[in-house]
Amino acid sequence: MNPNFxxxxxxxxxxxxxxxxxxxxxxxxxxxxxxxxEHCVLHRYRSRPEFIPELSxxxxxxxxxxxxxxxxxxSEIMLDEPSxxxxxxxxxxxxxxxxxxPDKQRQGIGKHLLEYALNRAKEMGAGCIAICGNxxxxxxxxxxxxxxxxxxxxxxxxAPYFLLKELVPGFLDGxxxxxxxxxxxxxxxxxxxxxxxxxxxxxxxxxxxxx
Numbered sequence: 001m002n003p004n005f006x007x008x009x010x011x012x013x014x015x016x017x018x019x020x021x022x023x024x025x026x027x028x029x030x031x032x033x034x035x036x037x038e039h040c041v042l043h044r045y046r047s048r049p050e051f052i053p054e055l056s057x058x059x060x061x062x063x064x065x066x067x068x069x070x071x072x073x074x075s076e077i078m079l080d081e082p083s084x085x086x087x088x089x090x091x092x093x094x095x096x097x098x099x100x101x102p103d104k105q106r107q108g109i110g111k112h113l114l115e116y117a118l119n120r121a122k123e124m125g126a127g128c129i130a131i132c133g134n135x136x137x138x139x140x141x142x143x144x145x146x147x148x149x150x151x152x153x154x155x156x157x158x159a160p161y162f163l164l165k166e167l168v169p170g171f172l173d174g175x176x177x178x179x180x181x182x183x184x185x186x187x188x189x190x191x192x193x194x195x196x197x198x199x200x201x202x203x204x205x206x207x208x209x210x211x
Contacts, residue, residue: 127171
């Protein structure tokens with residue numbers, strides 16, 4: 001399903017930063033925890049060396065209203081062989097935060113932005129993308145359970161939410177290993193609280209289904 005309006009996908013610029021962070025905050029607020037941390041992760045991640053600015057993309061309307069955003073990062077799979085140091089790694093990419101404005105979700109916007117971004121990542125040389133997400137959504141874009149390909153998530157080796165997608169057929173052939181989230185995905189609670197004061201007040205709620 002494609003959005004039923006005219007839109008543009010382009011690289012995020014510094015002028016977009018606050019609007020994109022606010023979009024991210026609204027999209028994740030009270031979903032996985034009371035409040036959220038994803039807007040702070042995004043804000044801090046832009047200064048990290050593994051951040052890929054060319055793949056920090058926004059989808060906007062003809063009136064330049066930003067409806068969705070996705071951020072990509074360099075990452076890696078630590079291979080099982082050789083078993084003694086130094087172990088080899090397989091360079092890949094990951095993405096997130098990936099946000100769609102709450103009132104525009106389930107309209108095909110996120111899927112359209114994701115498919116565009118995956119094509120761009122492939123053009124930039126990515127052979128594989130690994131993420132944590134819902135297979136019911138990401139399976140529609142060709143993602144599969146990583147454990148079925150011999151790739152384990154360090155925090156939960158049998159995680160049903162750890163997914164990957166080969167962008168280059170055969171890229172993972174013979175590969176077995178472990179994936180860890182990039183360090184930049186972890187933020188201090190104090191940093192989150194301080195950063196959150198820059199945004200309009202929102203009530204934090206404990207809701208069913210949060211992690």
